[in-house]
Amino acid sequence: MARVTEDAREAGLDGIIVTPGPDLVWLTGYRPTALTERLTMLVLTPGKRPALLVPVLERPDAEAAEGAPSLEIMAWSDASDPYQVARDLLHQEGRFGVSDSTWAMHLLGLQHVLPRTSYQALTQGMPMLRAVKDANELARLAMAGEAADATCREIIRVRFEGRRETEVAADLARLLQEFGHEQVDFTVVGSGPNGANPHHEAGDRVIQPGDAVVLDFGGLMYGYGSDTTRTVCVGEPGPEIRQVHEIVRQAQQAAFEAVRPGVTCQQIDRVARGVITDAGFGEQFIHRTGHGIGVTTHEPPYIVEGEEQPLQPGMCFSIEPGIYLAGRFGVRIEDIVTVTETGGQRLNNTDHGLYVVE
DSSP states (O other): OHHHHHHHHHTTOSEEEEOTTHHHHHHHOOOOSSOOSSOOEEEEOTTSOOEEEEEGGGHHHHHTSTTGGGOEEEEEOTTSOHHHHHHTTSOSEEEEEEOTTOOHHHHHHHHHHOTEEEEEEHHHHOTTTTTBOOHHHHHHHHHHHHHHHHHHHHHTTSOOTTSBHHHHHHHHHHHHHHTTOSEEEEEEEEEGGGGGSTTOOOOSOBOOTTOEEEEEEEEEETTEEOOEEEEEEESSOOHHHHHHHHHHHHHHHHHHHTOOTTOBHHHHHHHHHHHHHHTTOGGGOOSOSEEEOSSSSSEEEEESTTOOOBOOTTBEEEEOOEEEETTTEEEEOBEEEEEOSSSEEESOOSOOSOEEEO
Protein backbone atom coordinates (compact mmCIF):
# COMPACT_ATOMS: atom_id res chain seq x y z
CA MET A 1 0.00 0.00 0.00
CA ALA A 2 2.88 2.37 0.74
CA ARG A 3 4.43 1.66 -2.65
CA VAL A 4 1.14 2.18 -4.47
CA THR A 5 0.56 5.46 -2.64
CA GLU A 6 3.96 6.70 -3.80
CA ASP A 7 3.29 5.44 -7.34
CA ALA A 8 0.02 7.40 -7.33
CA ARG A 9 1.83 10.59 -6.33
CA GLU A 10 4.34 10.09 -9.16
CA ALA A 11 1.41 9.59 -11.54
CA GLY A 12 0.07 13.02 -10.59
CA LEU A 13 -2.75 11.73 -8.41
CA ASP A 14 -3.67 13.00 -4.95
CA GLY A 15 -4.62 9.50 -3.90
CA ILE A 16 -6.51 6.44 -5.03
CA ILE A 17 -9.89 4.95 -4.17
CA VAL A 18 -10.21 1.18 -4.34
CA THR A 19 -13.61 -0.51 -4.23
CA PRO A 20 -14.38 -4.27 -4.08
CA GLY A 21 -12.60 -6.23 -6.78
CA PRO A 22 -9.15 -7.60 -7.57
CA ASP A 23 -7.27 -4.41 -6.59
CA LEU A 24 -8.78 -4.49 -3.09
CA VAL A 25 -7.92 -8.17 -2.63
CA TRP A 26 -4.39 -7.59 -3.90
CA LEU A 27 -3.76 -4.61 -1.60
CA THR A 28 -5.46 -5.75 1.61
CA GLY A 29 -6.51 -9.39 1.33
CA TYR A 30 -10.09 -8.27 1.97
CA ARG A 31 -12.81 -9.75 -0.22
CA PRO A 32 -16.34 -8.76 0.88
CA THR A 33 -18.50 -11.82 1.37
CA ALA A 34 -21.16 -10.73 -1.11
CA LEU A 35 -21.78 -8.19 -3.83
CA THR A 36 -23.59 -5.34 -2.12
CA GLU A 37 -24.84 -1.87 -2.91
CA ARG A 38 -23.36 -0.63 0.36
CA LEU A 39 -20.25 1.53 -0.10
CA THR A 40 -16.93 -0.17 0.64
CA MET A 41 -13.72 1.61 -0.29
CA LEU A 42 -10.03 1.78 0.52
CA VAL A 43 -8.47 5.25 0.46
CA LEU A 44 -4.73 5.67 -0.04
CA THR A 45 -3.41 9.24 0.21
CA PRO A 46 0.15 10.49 0.88
CA GLY A 47 0.92 11.26 4.50
CA LYS A 48 -2.11 9.39 5.87
CA ARG A 49 -2.63 5.90 7.17
CA PRO A 50 -4.54 3.72 4.70
CA ALA A 51 -8.24 3.84 5.54
CA LEU A 52 -10.88 1.24 4.74
CA LEU A 53 -14.51 2.34 4.91
CA VAL A 54 -17.00 -0.52 5.28
CA PRO A 55 -20.65 -1.03 6.27
CA VAL A 56 -20.81 -1.61 10.02
CA LEU A 57 -22.26 -5.10 9.60
CA GLU A 58 -19.20 -6.12 7.58
CA ARG A 59 -16.61 -4.66 9.93
CA PRO A 60 -15.77 -8.04 11.58
CA ASP A 61 -14.85 -9.53 8.18
CA ALA A 62 -12.71 -6.50 7.32
CA GLU A 63 -10.89 -6.72 10.65
CA ALA A 64 -10.04 -10.36 9.91
CA ALA A 65 -8.40 -9.54 6.55
CA GLU A 66 -4.69 -10.10 6.08
CA GLY A 67 -3.94 -6.41 5.69
CA ALA A 68 -6.15 -5.19 8.56
CA PRO A 69 -3.26 -4.35 10.95
CA SER A 70 -2.06 -1.73 8.46
CA LEU A 71 -5.48 -0.14 8.06
CA GLU A 72 -7.63 2.38 9.84
CA ILE A 73 -10.99 0.65 9.54
CA MET A 74 -14.00 2.94 9.66
CA ALA A 75 -17.62 1.80 9.59
CA TRP A 76 -20.83 3.51 8.58
CA SER A 77 -24.36 2.51 9.54
CA ASP A 78 -27.43 2.22 7.35
CA ALA A 79 -28.91 5.29 9.04
CA SER A 80 -26.01 7.48 7.89
CA ASP A 81 -24.89 8.91 4.55
CA PRO A 82 -21.75 6.94 3.57
CA TYR A 83 -20.58 9.66 1.20
CA GLN A 84 -20.49 12.22 3.99
CA VAL A 85 -18.37 9.77 6.00
CA ALA A 86 -16.12 9.20 2.99
CA ARG A 87 -15.81 12.95 2.50
CA ASP A 88 -13.62 13.26 5.57
CA LEU A 89 -11.14 10.69 4.20
CA LEU A 90 -10.38 12.65 1.04
CA HIS A 91 -8.92 16.04 0.22
CA GLN A 92 -11.59 18.61 -0.52
CA GLU A 93 -10.12 19.03 -3.98
CA GLY A 94 -7.76 17.09 -6.17
CA ARG A 95 -7.58 14.26 -8.66
CA PHE A 96 -8.01 10.66 -7.54
CA GLY A 97 -7.50 7.33 -9.24
CA VAL A 98 -10.51 5.07 -8.86
CA SER A 99 -10.98 1.34 -9.42
CA ASP A 100 -12.38 0.43 -12.80
CA SER A 101 -15.06 -1.67 -11.11
CA THR A 102 -16.41 1.19 -8.96
CA TRP A 103 -20.17 1.48 -9.23
CA ALA A 104 -21.39 4.66 -10.94
CA MET A 105 -23.71 5.42 -7.99
CA HIS A 106 -20.71 5.54 -5.63
CA LEU A 107 -18.62 7.76 -7.89
CA LEU A 108 -21.57 10.12 -8.37
CA GLY A 109 -22.11 10.19 -4.61
CA LEU A 110 -18.49 11.22 -4.03
CA GLN A 111 -18.69 13.88 -6.72
CA HIS A 112 -21.80 15.30 -5.07
CA VAL A 113 -20.18 15.79 -1.66
CA LEU A 114 -16.77 16.74 -3.10
CA PRO A 115 -17.56 18.90 -6.15
CA ARG A 116 -13.97 20.13 -6.51
CA THR A 117 -12.55 16.63 -6.96
CA SER A 118 -12.04 14.76 -10.22
CA TYR A 119 -11.42 11.10 -10.95
CA GLN A 120 -9.46 8.92 -13.34
CA ALA A 121 -9.77 5.18 -13.94
CA LEU A 122 -6.80 3.30 -12.54
CA THR A 123 -6.17 1.55 -15.85
CA GLN A 124 -5.58 5.00 -17.33
CA GLY A 125 -3.70 6.64 -14.47
CA MET A 126 -1.78 3.61 -13.20
CA PRO A 127 -2.08 0.91 -15.86
CA MET A 128 0.81 -1.17 -14.48
CA LEU A 129 -0.53 -1.15 -10.90
CA ARG A 130 -0.32 -4.95 -10.45
CA ALA A 131 1.90 -5.78 -13.43
CA VAL A 132 5.27 -6.32 -11.70
CA LYS A 133 5.10 -9.29 -9.34
CA ASP A 134 7.18 -9.77 -6.21
CA ALA A 135 8.81 -13.06 -5.18
CA ASN A 136 5.74 -14.26 -3.28
CA GLU A 137 3.47 -13.62 -6.25
CA LEU A 138 5.87 -15.30 -8.66
CA ALA A 139 5.96 -18.38 -6.44
CA ARG A 140 2.18 -18.62 -6.46
CA LEU A 141 2.01 -18.17 -10.21
CA ALA A 142 4.66 -20.87 -10.65
CA MET A 143 2.67 -23.32 -8.51
CA ALA A 144 -0.50 -22.55 -10.46
CA GLY A 145 1.42 -23.14 -13.70
CA GLU A 146 2.77 -26.47 -12.44
CA ALA A 147 -0.74 -27.58 -11.52
CA ALA A 148 -2.02 -26.64 -14.99
CA ASP A 149 0.85 -28.62 -16.51
CA ALA A 150 -0.05 -31.64 -14.39
CA THR A 151 -3.63 -31.29 -15.66
CA CYS A 152 -2.35 -31.20 -19.25
CA ARG A 153 -0.30 -34.37 -18.80
CA GLU A 154 -3.37 -36.18 -17.48
CA ILE A 155 -5.96 -34.90 -19.95
CA ILE A 156 -4.08 -36.27 -22.96
CA ARG A 157 -4.53 -39.75 -21.49
CA VAL A 158 -8.34 -39.64 -21.50
CA ARG A 159 -10.46 -40.77 -24.43
CA PHE A 160 -11.66 -37.97 -26.74
CA GLU A 161 -13.27 -39.80 -29.67
CA GLY A 162 -17.02 -40.26 -29.30
CA ARG A 163 -17.31 -38.01 -26.26
CA ARG A 164 -18.94 -34.59 -26.04
CA GLU A 165 -16.83 -31.48 -25.55
CA THR A 166 -18.60 -30.90 -22.23
CA GLU A 167 -17.39 -34.26 -20.93
CA VAL A 168 -13.75 -33.42 -21.65
CA ALA A 169 -14.27 -29.96 -20.10
CA ALA A 170 -15.57 -31.63 -16.95
CA ASP A 171 -12.42 -33.77 -16.85
CA LEU A 172 -10.30 -30.62 -17.10
CA ALA A 173 -12.16 -28.92 -14.26
CA ARG A 174 -11.86 -32.01 -12.05
CA LEU A 175 -8.13 -32.33 -12.72
CA LEU A 176 -7.42 -28.65 -12.03
CA GLN A 177 -9.08 -29.03 -8.64
CA GLU A 178 -7.33 -32.32 -7.91
CA PHE A 179 -3.99 -30.62 -8.53
CA GLY A 180 -4.75 -27.75 -6.15
CA HIS A 181 -6.87 -25.09 -7.83
CA GLU A 182 -9.45 -23.58 -5.51
CA GLN A 183 -11.29 -22.04 -8.46
CA VAL A 184 -11.75 -23.13 -12.07
CA ASP A 185 -12.36 -20.15 -14.35
CA PHE A 186 -12.57 -21.67 -17.83
CA THR A 187 -12.24 -24.97 -19.70
CA VAL A 188 -12.31 -24.32 -23.44
CA VAL A 189 -12.68 -27.49 -25.52
CA GLY A 190 -12.98 -26.55 -29.20
CA SER A 191 -13.16 -29.60 -31.43
CA GLY A 192 -13.04 -29.57 -35.22
CA PRO A 193 -14.74 -26.41 -36.57
CA ASN A 194 -15.40 -25.18 -33.02
CA GLY A 195 -11.65 -24.79 -32.58
CA ALA A 196 -11.77 -21.87 -35.02
CA ASN A 197 -13.62 -19.87 -32.33
CA PRO A 198 -10.93 -18.83 -29.81
CA HIS A 199 -13.39 -18.48 -26.91
CA HIS A 200 -15.68 -21.35 -27.80
CA GLU A 201 -17.58 -22.68 -24.80
CA ALA A 202 -17.64 -26.46 -24.63
CA GLY A 203 -20.86 -27.78 -26.11
CA ASP A 204 -22.60 -30.99 -27.04
CA ARG A 205 -20.62 -31.62 -30.21
CA VAL A 206 -19.32 -35.19 -30.29
CA ILE A 207 -15.57 -35.29 -30.95
CA GLN A 208 -14.73 -37.10 -34.19
CA PRO A 209 -11.67 -39.00 -35.47
CA GLY A 210 -9.26 -36.60 -37.17
CA ASP A 211 -10.47 -33.57 -35.18
CA ALA A 212 -7.98 -31.00 -33.97
CA VAL A 213 -9.07 -29.99 -30.46
CA VAL A 214 -8.02 -26.75 -28.76
CA LEU A 215 -7.76 -27.12 -24.97
CA ASP A 216 -7.51 -23.83 -23.04
CA PHE A 217 -7.95 -24.03 -19.27
CA GLY A 218 -7.08 -22.32 -16.02
CA GLY A 219 -8.22 -20.88 -12.72
CA LEU A 220 -6.90 -19.69 -9.38
CA MET A 221 -4.49 -21.42 -7.01
CA TYR A 222 -3.35 -19.66 -3.83
CA GLY A 223 -5.21 -16.65 -5.24
CA TYR A 224 -3.18 -16.47 -8.46
CA GLY A 225 -4.04 -17.53 -11.98
CA SER A 226 -3.11 -20.26 -14.40
CA ASP A 227 -3.83 -20.24 -18.12
CA THR A 228 -2.42 -22.64 -20.70
CA THR A 229 -3.44 -23.95 -24.11
CA ARG A 230 -2.40 -26.99 -26.08
CA THR A 231 -3.85 -28.42 -29.29
CA VAL A 232 -4.38 -32.17 -29.69
CA CYS A 233 -5.50 -34.32 -32.60
CA VAL A 234 -7.79 -37.32 -32.34
CA GLY A 235 -5.84 -40.00 -34.16
CA GLU A 236 -3.18 -39.37 -36.78
CA PRO A 237 -3.29 -35.71 -37.90
CA GLY A 238 -3.48 -34.78 -41.55
CA PRO A 239 -0.73 -32.75 -43.23
CA GLU A 240 -2.58 -29.42 -43.00
CA ILE A 241 -3.13 -29.70 -39.26
CA ARG A 242 0.53 -30.59 -38.84
CA GLN A 243 1.59 -27.63 -40.98
CA VAL A 244 -0.57 -25.09 -39.16
CA HIS A 245 0.45 -26.43 -35.76
CA GLU A 246 4.14 -26.13 -36.64
CA ILE A 247 3.69 -22.51 -37.74
CA VAL A 248 1.98 -21.65 -34.46
CA ARG A 249 4.69 -23.47 -32.52
CA GLN A 250 7.41 -21.48 -34.29
CA ALA A 251 5.55 -18.20 -33.64
CA GLN A 252 5.16 -19.01 -29.96
CA GLN A 253 8.82 -19.94 -29.63
CA ALA A 254 10.04 -16.84 -31.49
CA ALA A 255 7.91 -14.56 -29.28
CA PHE A 256 9.25 -16.23 -26.15
CA GLU A 257 12.84 -15.82 -27.30
CA ALA A 258 12.19 -12.09 -27.86
CA VAL A 259 11.24 -11.51 -24.20
CA ARG A 260 13.73 -9.42 -22.24
CA PRO A 261 13.67 -6.22 -20.17
CA GLY A 262 13.21 -3.07 -22.21
CA VAL A 263 11.48 -4.72 -25.16
CA THR A 264 7.98 -3.27 -25.61
CA CYS A 265 4.84 -5.34 -25.39
CA GLN A 266 3.98 -4.58 -29.00
CA GLN A 267 7.35 -5.90 -30.16
CA ILE A 268 6.51 -9.34 -28.76
CA ASP A 269 3.19 -9.24 -30.61
CA ARG A 270 4.99 -8.24 -33.82
CA VAL A 271 7.40 -11.16 -33.57
CA ALA A 272 4.65 -13.77 -33.19
CA ARG A 273 2.46 -12.12 -35.82
CA GLY A 274 5.36 -11.83 -38.23
CA VAL A 275 5.99 -15.58 -38.25
CA ILE A 276 2.33 -16.33 -38.91
CA THR A 277 1.97 -13.60 -41.54
CA ASP A 278 5.09 -14.75 -43.41
CA ALA A 279 3.56 -18.23 -43.56
CA GLY A 280 0.44 -16.82 -45.22
CA PHE A 281 -1.98 -16.98 -42.28
CA GLY A 282 -1.84 -13.40 -40.95
CA GLU A 283 -5.57 -12.81 -41.40
CA GLN A 284 -6.32 -15.99 -39.44
CA PHE A 285 -4.49 -14.74 -36.31
CA ILE A 286 -7.40 -12.72 -34.97
CA HIS A 287 -6.46 -11.76 -31.39
CA ARG A 288 -3.62 -10.21 -29.40
CA THR A 289 -0.59 -12.32 -28.62
CA GLY A 290 -1.07 -12.20 -24.86
CA HIS A 291 -2.34 -10.70 -21.64
CA GLY A 292 -1.01 -10.19 -18.14
CA ILE A 293 -2.00 -12.54 -15.34
CA GLY A 294 -2.03 -12.34 -11.55
CA VAL A 295 -5.00 -12.21 -9.18
CA THR A 296 -7.11 -12.08 -12.33
CA THR A 297 -6.64 -14.04 -15.54
CA HIS A 298 -6.61 -10.96 -17.77
CA GLU A 299 -4.83 -7.80 -16.63
CA PRO A 300 -2.06 -5.48 -17.87
CA PRO A 301 0.33 -5.73 -19.57
CA TYR A 302 -1.36 -6.63 -22.86
CA ILE A 303 0.85 -8.02 -25.61
CA VAL A 304 -0.68 -6.20 -28.53
CA GLU A 305 0.14 -3.66 -31.24
CA GLY A 306 0.00 -0.14 -29.81
CA GLU A 307 1.11 -1.10 -26.29
CA GLU A 308 4.47 0.63 -25.90
CA GLN A 309 5.00 -0.35 -22.26
CA PRO A 310 8.54 -1.76 -21.88
CA LEU A 311 8.83 -5.16 -20.26
CA GLN A 312 10.22 -5.18 -16.71
CA PRO A 313 11.52 -8.05 -14.57
CA GLY A 314 8.63 -9.56 -12.65
CA MET A 315 5.97 -8.98 -15.29
CA CYS A 316 3.95 -12.11 -16.12
CA PHE A 317 1.87 -12.61 -19.23
CA SER A 318 0.69 -15.19 -21.73
CA ILE A 319 2.17 -15.83 -25.16
CA GLU A 320 -0.60 -17.48 -27.16
CA PRO A 321 -0.54 -17.10 -30.94
CA GLY A 322 -3.13 -19.00 -32.92
CA ILE A 323 -4.44 -19.72 -36.40
CA TYR A 324 -8.19 -20.17 -36.94
CA LEU A 325 -9.59 -21.58 -40.18
CA ALA A 326 -13.32 -20.86 -40.09
CA GLY A 327 -15.53 -23.93 -40.42
CA ARG A 328 -12.57 -26.30 -40.25
CA PHE A 329 -10.24 -26.17 -37.23
CA GLY A 330 -8.04 -23.97 -35.05
CA VAL A 331 -4.63 -24.23 -33.38
CA ARG A 332 -3.35 -22.30 -30.36
CA ILE A 333 -0.35 -22.78 -28.06
CA GLU A 334 -0.14 -20.79 -24.82
CA ASP A 335 2.32 -20.48 -21.97
CA ILE A 336 2.55 -18.05 -19.09
CA VAL A 337 5.94 -16.32 -19.15
CA THR A 338 7.68 -14.12 -16.59
CA VAL A 339 10.34 -11.54 -17.41
CA THR A 340 13.72 -12.08 -15.74
CA GLU A 341 16.77 -9.83 -15.65
CA THR A 342 18.15 -11.52 -18.75
CA GLY A 343 15.16 -12.79 -20.73
CA GLY A 344 12.04 -14.83 -20.17
CA GLN A 345 11.10 -17.88 -18.11
CA ARG A 346 8.19 -20.16 -18.89
CA LEU A 347 5.76 -21.05 -16.11
CA ASN A 348 4.26 -23.75 -18.33
CA ASN A 349 6.62 -26.47 -19.47
CA THR A 350 4.61 -29.21 -21.15
CA ASP A 351 5.64 -30.26 -24.66
CA HIS A 352 4.74 -27.88 -27.47
CA GLY A 353 4.32 -30.62 -30.04
CA LEU A 354 1.03 -31.74 -31.53
CA TYR A 355 -0.42 -34.29 -29.11
CA VAL A 356 -2.10 -37.34 -30.61
CA VAL A 357 -4.95 -38.65 -28.44
CA GLU A 358 -7.44 -41.49 -28.70
